[in-house]
Amino acid sequence: MFTLTEEVLRVQRCYRTLLHVLSRPGTLARLDLPIERKNRLVSVPSPLLLACECLLDEKVTVSGLTERGRLWAEEISRGMRVKLAELEEADFVLSGVEASASELLSLKRGSLLAPEEGATLFVYVEEGIKGDAGLLGFAGPGVKGRLSLRVSAAVLDWASQRGKLCFEYPMGFEAFLFDREGNVLGIPRACEIEVLKPRRG
Amino acid sequence: MGYVAVKGGEKAILNSEELLVAKTFGHESEPIEVHQILEQFALAVDRVMGEGGLYWPKLAAYALKQALGDSFEAAFLVRAFRSSVPRRGYTDPIDTRKMRVHRRISAAFKDVPGGQILGATPDYGLRFIRFDLFENLHQARIRAKKALENLARAGIPIPDSFPKIVDILREQGLLVSPPSAPRILTDITMETVSIPTSRSARLQFLARGETGGLLALAYSSMRGYGQIHPAIGELRVGDVPVCLEGRPLGWIRVTECEVISRMERGEDQDDPHFTMGYGLCFGQNELKAISMAVLDRTMQMDVCETPAQDQEFVLLHTDGIEAMGFCLHYKLPHYVTFQADLNQLRGVRRQKK
Structure with a gap:
């Protein structure tokens, strides 16, 4: 009736990778992307699509932030029968890297009684996560002391927007950053990120 | 904490x-x-x-x-x-009347319409370890093959479906009618369930329950901590078709049990009726299906005087994974809690001195 296809195993590996990076903020891992791209959902970048296949289904809602994010969300909704929702209500939010702090503030953050209702944000970084634009520092649960990571200008800008937010713990949202090579970075709600060496100019 | x-x-x-x-x-x-x-x-x-x-x-x-x-x-x-896997929707309700039966028995009636299909079962044999077969596995396989061939030659083909015993009792007005299905079923994997809960939720809990846990509580009711002395109206093991929005997905094997229990006056009815408990679980697990059916019936009682009648007691203590997780977590460090206990004990002793 069912078989363990490569697709199922890949989604399982993706799940494992997402868990890994979320419990180790500041550590990059790489998703095992399919060599051949499916024809459907053509505009959604491969790493984002794989993560959506892994975590999204009919029981959750999706929304988009930034112009590209909204396009991807609509396509995911159509192709995977995931319900579309307003940004403030969505369980999962797909976004480009250019979202502002005020936009990020709109995401569902859960409540003190139900913090698990906070959103999960998927951010796609077109130019790549790694780079020489600056140094990003990570602290909090899952980080021994402090970790730093050299990142691209786009990630640095996004992190500075994320750093402006302040939620009452345990409320907040989890974020995953993806790039075209399949690199993924997890930033849980309790993670402190700090721009250690900002980009010049 | x-x-x-x-x-x-x-x-x-x-x-x-x-x-x-x-x-x-x-x-x-x-x-x-x-x-x-x-x-x-x-x-x-x-x-x-x-x-x-x-x-x-x-x-x-x-x-x-x-x-x-x-x-x-x-x-x-x-x-x-x-x-960790996505949900693609809910399958259509399964009609067990369409079951391809491997085994079908009734302990309530000897001559049931369609006949008793014993299938492969250890129920009527002696519980000896078959050293004679283990000692020569090759011979055992040949014997098994021959036995199957002989049975196939001599046997009567099994019909595609069998009438339900409970349907016959219902037609005669001897068994209470099933309650109409609720429009929306509880999904215990997606909702936080509060007790008392709906029958659909209870049956889901039982279906995922640990066999030994369910048996222990059902047995307590059979032995006397309750009033259920079940008669197995029908026990079936077989394959049923599964469809999603009308599209066939395949077949799954299930065990279904319907126990008939003591007489009660039905609502708005003067005549006493039999009542029923129901169990359905994946694969062949007759012990579980019978235990489920007994517990389904005990939890329908208006009174709550024994553990098996108490929804909270039954449903929250028979999930093997929850119970196992809680039990095994005691192996993880409890240094602070134990240190507090030690300090308290020493404090009490100091005060006594």
Whole structure:
């Protein structure tokens, strides 16, 4: 009736990778992307699509932030029968890297009684996560002391927007950053990120 | 909370994980293949699927192999896997009247319409270990093959479907009518359930319940901590078709049990009626299906005087994975809580002196 296809195993590996990076903020891992791209959902970048296949289904809602994010969300909704929702209500939010702090503030953050209702944000970084634009520092649960990571200008800008937010713990949202090579970075709600060496100019 | 985060010991934990891999996959004997587990430990596979809440025999076989045969651990692995895969919708209700029966018995009537189909069962034999067969497995296989051929030659083909015993009782007005199905069913995997809960939720809890746990509580009712002395109206094991929005997906094996219990006056009815308890679980697990049916019936009682009649007692203590998790978590560090107990004890002793 069912078989363990490569697709199922890949989604399982993706799940494992997402868990890994979320419990180790500041550590990059790489998703095992399919060599051949499916024809459907053509505009959604491969790493984002794989993560959506892994975590999204009919029981959750999706929304988009930034112009590209909204396009991807609509396509995911159509192709995977995931319900579309307003940004403030969505369980999962797909976004480009250019979202502002005020936009990020709109995401569902859960409540003190139900913090698990906070959103999960998927951010796609077109130019790549790694780079020489600056140094990003990570602290909090899952980080021994402090970790730093050299990142691209786009990630640095996004992190500075994320750093402006302040939620009452345990409320907040989890974020995953993806790039075209399949690199993924997890930033849980309790993670402190700090721009250690900002980009010049 | 009186717990403390585990810090340190990371290397020891990693080494322990490696040792477990060695214990699981580093045998000197030939590895057991998954297809062998599927065929030769079929009932264990069925049990793991039921308690794990996912019908996927091959996955359950993998889980059993990884768990070194521990059905609790294997069910935990299956349920964890289940929680990590997307949902594609709810299948259509299954009509067990369409079951392709492997086994079908009634303890209430000898001459049931369609006949009793005993199938393969240890119910009527003696519980001896068959050393005679183990000593010559090759001969045992030849004997099995011949026996099957002889039975096939002599036997009457099994019909595609059988009438239900409870339907016959209902037609005669002897059994209470089933309650009309609610428009929206509770989904215990997606909703936080509060007790008392709907029958649909109760049956789901029972379907994922641990066989031993369900048996213990059902047995308590049979022995006297309750009033249910069940007659098995019908017990079926067989394959039923599964469809999603009308599209056939395939067949799954289930065990279904309908127990007929004591007479009660029905609502708005003067005549006494029999009442019914229902059990349905994945695979072949007759002990579980009967226990489920007994507990379904005990929890329908208006009174709550015994453990088996208490929804909270039954439903929250028979989930093997929850119970196992809670029990095993005591192995994890409780340094702070125990330190507090020690301090308290020493304090009391000091005060006494």
